[in-house]
Amino acid sequence: xxxxxxxxxxxxxxxxxxxxxxxxxxxxxxxxxxxxxxxxxxxxxxxxxxxxxxxxxxxxxxxxxxxxxxxxxxxxxxxxxxxxxxxxxxxxxxxxxxxxxxxxxxxxxxxxxxx
Amino acid sequence: xxxxxxxxxxxxxxxxxxxxxxxxxxxxxxxxxxxxxxxxxxxxxxxxxxxxxxxxxxxxxxxxxxxxxxxxxxxxxxxxxxxxxxxxxxxxxxxxxxxxxxxxxxxx
Numbered sequence: 001x002x003x004x005x006x007x008x009x010x011x012x013x014x015x016x017x018x019x020x021x022x023x024x025x026x027x028x029x030x031x032x033x034x035x036x037x038x039x040x041x042x043x044x045x046x047x048x049x050x051x052x053x054x055x056x057x058x059x060x061x062x063x064x065x066x067x068x069x070x071x072x073x074x075x076x077x078x079x080x081x082x083x084x085x086x087x088x089x090x091x092x093x094x095x096x097x098x099x100x101x102x103x104x105x106x107x108x109x110x111x112x113x114x115x
Numbered sequence: 116x117x118x119x120x121x122x123x124x125x126x127x128x129x130x131x132x133x134x135x136x137x138x139x140x141x142x143x144x145x146x147x148x149x150x151x152x153x154x155x156x157x158x159x160x161x162x163x164x165x166x167x168x169x170x171x172x173x174x175x176x177x178x179x180x181x182x183x184x185x186x187x188x189x190x191x192x193x194x195x196x197x198x199x200x201x202x203x204x205x206x207x208x209x210x211x212x213x214x215x216x217x218x219x220x221x222x223x
Contacts, residue, residue: 037156040215041215042117042119042212042213042214042215042216043201043203043211043213044213045211056209088156090156090158092158097209098209103148103160103163104148104160105160106150106157106158106159106160107157108155108156108157109156109157109158111156
């Protein structure tokens with residue numbers, strides 16, 4: 001148990017659906033992250049929130065929309081996705097953003113399949 | 116070309132063998148991380164290094180900043196060590212770069 005939970009663990013959706021991924025951390029951390037992991041490719045950092053403000057947005061298509069209502073919760077809203085968006089979406093948190101010594105704690109991920 | 120390169124991509128070992136996984140990077144870094152990902156997706160941070168060497172149980176991680184190279188060693192490997200090991204670096208501008216991972220299988 002890493003203190004970071006993600007729901008749902010698996011999601012299958014059509015290209016016209018709207019769905020949301022949820023991440024919750026119980027560690028009292030100030031920074032939260034969304035990553036995308038596709039088969040045979042390195043982890044891709046999508047978004048970073050620090051103290052509920054977005055500090056990183058790595059050229060992610062607008063069909064992915066993050067939301068951080070408070071420092072414990074992070075959402076990824078999905079709309080009009082493409083089959084190539086099928087991947088494992090991982091959430092992580094760390095004590096702070098910008099500290100090189102911070103360790104990130106990862107959730108179990110949501111396995112997303114877009115039909 | 117990826118900023119972080121790992122080798123080998125796949126590794127099969129007999130239980131008890133000494134294992135080495137290598138990571139080379141091409142950017143200036145403030146820290147290097149070794150991560151472990153088990154089937155099912157969950158990722159655990161094993162080590163964070165900015166210099167020298169760290170040891171935790173049967174795992175040893177080393178880094179050579181001048182050569183931009185790190186190694187992860189597993190002594191007396193066990194089937195439960197079977198996982199994907201990912202090298203990640205934090206650049207001096209707070210960017211994160213990840214290797215594609217080394218898939219390790221330890222056979223009883």
